[in-house]
Amino acid sequence: MKNLKSIYFYCILSLITISILSSCKKNDSGNGAPSITRIRTVFQSSQTSQAVVAFDSTTTQGKIGTTYAIVGNNLSTTKSITINGVAVYFNSALASNTTLQFSLPNTTPYSNSGTSNTLTVVTAYGQVSTPFIIEQPIPGISTVSQLAGNAGDIITITGTTFDGLTGVSFGTTPAKVLTNTPTVITVEVPAGLSAGRISVTTAATKGGGIGTGPIVTSGKSQLSNNVTSEKQTSAIFGFNTAIYEDSFKNGWSDYGWGGGPSTDTKNLKRGTSSRTYSYTGGYDGYVIQPGSGNSVNENTAIKFSIFGGKGTSGKKINLILNYNFNVSVQLTLTEGKWTDYQIPIANWADASNPAPASVDALVFQEFSGNASTFSIDDIGITNIK
Known part of the structure; x- marks a missing residue:
């Protein structure tokens, strides 16, 4: 009888154990209402030689193009993640019952008073939401219609994320904004300006800030020992020393050892010639x-705009300083198009050729082995610090 009671006890214990294990297995497989404990960063944001910033940090806001992880429970059957009503990508291969990884695409609406500012996870067994704010990226300047001009000239700035525009400045001088959209701004060049970096400032619920640009072509440095290098810079509007604007300035002049240069009133970057x-x-x-x-x-830096004549697309010009043919910067012409160049003096220097302290000659040498025609405008020296 005692043995029968023992057998009965162990049978009941086994059933309870199986039930508990089954219940745990069911929960582990995500067969229940989802929950979110927190959202954390995934990638390390910065590090120094002294310390490494922890990459597993809880956050309630995100940046476009960044990956984050949701920490919670019953997440393995996730069907979708939406933020501000827009679906975002999540990596199902990395999903588990307790974590999900997702990234923020460019289509995610930036948070403001008109957005829900909510992240929602939908699974096979329900949905759960948590507050999550999307930062507006800082504005980005892609192109500027002209990089030199006179007070009162109307300049068109194109780019990205001009939402919530609060101002445009040339250096430290504010400009009058005439029109603006999220991608295009027209402004009036302010008076009293010689040279300055163009900046666009925006305000947002989260994010926004100050953007500068555009990044200007700097050519390809042809250094000694057949080494090439490219160093781009953010554009400066105007000149600290103007060389040519409709006419030569400050005593500068030109000549050539082939066909003579001439004034052109047809192919213009701006102005009259x-x-x-x-x-x-x-x-x-x-x-x-x-x-x-x-x-x-x-x-x-040396700054100018150059226009390719007929048949010049892909043709090369080497710009040489002070007749030092050991180093040069190679320019590429495009037929029928003006290209803005801003070339730091450092682009002409290497271990064997220190940067010059003055410009004694700017030599534009044809380097494709044939005859061709080009126009040049808005030439000057500018401070890029």
């Missing part, structure tokens, strides 16, 4: 020689 030069053959040269204001240092 540019300078046009026709190469008569391969390796011909066009030279601009200095007057005053020719001192340069590591914080200055």
Whole structure:
């Protein structure tokens, strides 16, 4: 009888154990209402030689293009994640009952008073929501219609995320905003300006801020020992020393050792004229020689706009300083199009050729081995610090 009672006891214990294990297995498989404990960052944001910032940090707001993880329970059967009503991508291969990883696409609406500012997870067994704010990216400037001009000129700035625009400045001088959309701004060039970086400032529920630009072509440095290098810079509007704006300034002038340069009133970057030069053959040269204001240092750049004549697309010009043919910066022409260049003095320097302290000649040498024509406008020296 005692043995029968023992057998009965162990049978009941086994059934209870199976029931508990079954229940645990059921919960582990996500067969229940989902819950969210927190949202955390995934990738390390910064580090120094002294310390590493923890990448597993709880957050209630996110940035476009960044990956985050949801921590909770019963998440393995997730069907969708939405933020502000828009579906976002999540990696089902990395999903578990307690974690989900998702990234914020460019289509996610930035949080404001008109958005729900909510993240919602929908699973096979229900849904759960938690507050989550999407930061508005800082504004980005893609193009500016002209990078030099006079007070009162109307400039068009194109770019991204100009929502909540609060101002545009040239250096420290505010500009008058005439029109604006999330991608296009027109402004009036302020008076009293010589040179300055263009900045666009926005305000948002979260995020926004100050954006500068655009990034300007700097050409390809052809350094000694056949080394090439490219160093781009953020554009500066105007000049610290103007060389050519409809006419030569400050005593500067030009000449060439092939066909002579001429004033062009048809191919213009802006204003009333540019300078046009026709190469008569391969390796011909066009030279601009200095007057005053020719001192340069590591914080200055040569700035100009160049236009490719007929048949010049892909043709190369090497820009050489002070007849030092050991180093140069290669420019590429595009037929029928103006290209803005801003080339830091450092682009002409390497271990064997220190950066010059002055500009004694700007030599534009044909480097494709044939005759061609180009125009050049808005030439000057600017401070890029």
